[in-house]
Amino acid sequence: MKKWLVVLLVMVTFVFSACSNEEESSNDEEQNLDETMEGNNNEDEQEEEESTNEEDSSKEDEERASGPFETQTEDQLDLTIGDTGRFDTDLTTFEITLEDAEIIEGELDGEQPQFDSIILLDITIKNTGEETHPVQDLMYGLEVTSDLRGTGMQNGAEYFDSVEEMTGELASGEEITGQFITDIRDAEEYYFRLRSGITGSGASNEVIWTIPDKEVR
Known part of the structure; x- marks a missing residue:
């Protein structure tokens, strides 16, 4: 009888351990997914900001290149x-x-x-x-x-x-x-x-x- 109780106890412990491991694994996967998505969002925002900065810089370069108006006709x-x-x-x-x-x-x-x-x-x-x-x-x-x-x-x-x-x-x-x-x-x-x-x-x-x-x- 004691042997069966021991075996039953071992089996219950094993089941709880397995469930706990599965839950931890699921939590880890969710955390990794969240971190990956957050990283991708940060990269997208950084690329968008860099693109905007490049456009602004290009406009400034064009304005500097054009300069103020200068007439091409003599008085x-x-x-x-x-x-x-x-x-x-x-x-x-x-x-x-x-x-x-x-x-x-x-x-x-x-x-x-x-x-x-x-x-x-x-x-x-x-x-x-x-x-x-x-x-x-x-x-x-x-x-x-x-x-x-x-x-x-x-x-x-x-x-x-x-x-x-x-x-x-x-x-x-x-x-x-x-x-x-x-x-x-x-x-x-x-x-x-x-x-x-x-x-x-x-x-x-x-x-x-x-x-x-x-x-x-």
């Missing part, structure tokens, strides 16, 4: 009526031809000049860039002044019914003819140009037309 400082000026700006390239100019004394379309007189310019604008641009963008910053060291007056065509205002968009290679009008102080010469704040910042080359008063009055 034209001595243009007169009938001449074509070529602009190379940080927006695009375009040409303006000053076809004619006229001084108007007194009112026009019921509008009195703020200063001494009104100057009316006939101009043609041609888009020589590769993309389409609004005419107003190409005309932005154009002014007439009697003092190259000071500021001038910009276009006021929208306020005059009889003035041919230029609007719409210009595709590459297209051109439009219209008028530019503004107030002036009487002087011996007037200058049609892109305002110095733009050319002085390096955003465009400098183009200046000189308009003698005695030729247009």
Whole structure:
């Protein structure tokens, strides 16, 4: 009887031992699986971060390589009526031809000049860039002044019914003819140009037309 009890005890002990080993083995396998998955996730995150850093670095290299805008067209400082000026700006390239100019004394379309007189310019604008641009963008910053060291007056065509205002968009290679009008102080010469704040910042080359008063009055 004692022998059977001993045998039974041994068998029970063996069964419990086997179950315990299986449970420990299962726990070890689960722990190893968790560690493997965590390691893979860390590797994926590290690869994604490295890829992002490489892209950012590539963009920075491109920006450094491109550098600030530098015009490729020489300044034209001595243009007169009938001449074509070529602009190379940080927006695009375009040409303006000053076809004619006229001084108007007194009112026009019921509008009195703020200063001494009104100057009316006939101009043609041609888009020589590769993309389409609004005419107003190409005309932005154009002014007439009697003092190259000071500021001038910009276009006021929208306020005059009889003035041919230029609007719409210009595709590459297209051109439009219209008028530019503004107030002036009487002087011996007037200058049609892109305002110095733009050319002085390096955003465009400098183009200046000189308009003698005695030729247009």
